Amino acid sequence: MTSIGxxxxxxxxxxxxxxxxxxxxxxxxxxxxxxxxFGLLRDGFDLDKNVLNEFLEELNEISKMLGASIITLKxxxx
Numbered sequence: 001m002t003s004i005g006x007x008x009x010x011x012x013x014x015x016x017x018x019x020x021x022x023x024x025x026x027x028x029x030x031x032x033x034x035x036x037x038f039g040l041l042r043d044g045f046d047l048d049k050n051v052l053n054e055f056l057e058e059l060n061e062i063s064k065m066l067g068a069s070i071i072t073l074k075x076x077x078x
Contacts, residue, residue, distance in 0.1 A: 003027075004027045004066075007026045007027035008023070011023040024073060028066040028067060028070065035056060038052055038055050
């Protein structure tokens, strides 16, 4: 999950539109991977499902924001 933020920070050092998009896409993939792992934790272990569901909701929101950012970046002229 920490790789999401790391890739967003990495965007700041990108000098091209492709670089921006690449790091946002990697961050989105990381968010989707984190959703997978939290889903496994929620469904496979005797853990507090409310807490895990909150994490999954947060990851869904992050994924939506990253997806919208990618679409905007692809349509934006630099």
